[in-house]
Amino acid sequence: MVKRLLALALVVLTVAMAASSCPGGRSAQNQPYGPEVAKGGGAGAPKAMDAIALGTGAPEIGKPMPDVQFTSLDGKTHKLSEYKGKAVFVNFWGTWCPPCVKEIPDLVALYNGNKGKGFEMVGLAVSPDDLAAVKKFNEKNRLPYLLAMSSDALKNQFGFRAVPTTVAIDKAGVVRDVLIGARSKAEYQSVLDKYI
Numbered sequence: 001m002v003k004r005l006l007a008l009a010l011v012v013l014t015v016a017m018a019a020s021s022c023p024g025g026r027s028a029q030n031q032p033y034g035p036e037v038a039k040g041g042g043a044g045a046p047k048a049m050d051a052i053a054l055g056t057g058a059p060e061i062g063k064p065m066p067d068v069q070f071t072s073l074d075g076k077t078h079k080l081s082e083y084k085g086k087a088v089f090v091n092f093w094g095t096w097c098p099p100c101v102k103e104i105p106d107l108v109a110l111y112n113g114n115k116g117k118g119f120e121m122v123g124l125a126v127s128p129d130d131l132a133a134v135k136k137f138n139e140k141n142r143l144p145y146l147l148a149m150s151s152d153a154l155k156n157q158f159g160f161r162a163v164p165t166t167v168a169i170d171k172a173g174v175v176r177d178v179l180i181g182a183r184s185k186a187e188y189q190s191v192l193d194k195y196i
Contacts, residue, residue: 008163013169018109022163032077034063037095050115059157059158059159059167059174059175059176059178060175060176061063061175061176061177062175062176062177063174063175064172064174065080065169065173065174065175066080066082066085066157067081067173068080068154068157068158070122070124070148070149070150070151070154071137071147071148071149072116072146072147072148073131073134073135073138074148078122078146080149080169080173081173082160083120083169084171084172084173085117085171086117086119086120086171087118087119087120087164087169087170087171087195087196088119088120088121088122088168088169089107089110089119089121089167089168089169089188090121090122090124090158090166090167090169091107091110091122091123091165091166092124092126092150092158092160092163092166093123093124093126093157093164093166094124094125094126094127094128094163094167095125095129095137096128096129096133096134097163097164098153099130099163099164099181099182100163100164100182102163102182103183103184104143105143105183105187106183106188107121107123107145107185107188108143108144108145109185110143110185110188110189111144112144114189114192114196115144117144117196118171118196119192119196120145121145121146121148122145122146122147122148122149123143123145123147123148124148124149124154124158125147125148125149125150126150126155126160126163127150127170129149130149131149134147135147159178160179161180161193162180163183164181164182165178165180165181166178166179166183166188167179168191168192168195169195170195171195171196176191176194176195177191179191
């Protein structure tokens with residue numbers, strides 16, 4: 001009985017978080033990304049419960065982020081330490097996640113407006129996405145920041161709980177914020193302004 005109530009509470013919380021994190025609709029016209037982004041997701045999006053993946057190794061706010069490594073869509077290996085001296089947002093997302101896809105225009109605008117000011121962004125795609133799906137999505141939408149595939153190890157190192165999740169890391173490599181749920185460009189900018 002307790003397990004059922006806990007599971008029901010988790011489902012209700014997840015649905016509420018997903019519903020409240022979706023920004024308003026966008027027009028596909030005159031946007032630097034494709035129509036799939038403007039519409040807010042593709043076919044076959046999983047239910048809200050499918051977006052949950054509990055992590056165990058959450059970074060502590062105010063502590064240095066471990067020097068994690070990830071592989072970009074072109075097969076190159078990158079380390080978080082490559083971005084030392086820059087503020088970094090690491091965004092966990094999925095092509096199948098409507099709130100993730102809806103916030104991409106704001107992330108693109110944030111990145112384009114701040115990339116020359118000591119800011120970088122990494123988008124880590126999570127399952128059920130595979131490399132082919134993320135490459136196809138990026139071909140249509142031309143995201144300007146680094147995209148890579150996540151793994152269970154990365155999700156644990158970042159304390160991943162749900163998508164979208166964005167981890168804000170300052171220029172010294174210290175975790176400053178963990179933002180669960182979609183945000184507007186203005187909300188992301190207010191966080192970033194503290195660290196660039």
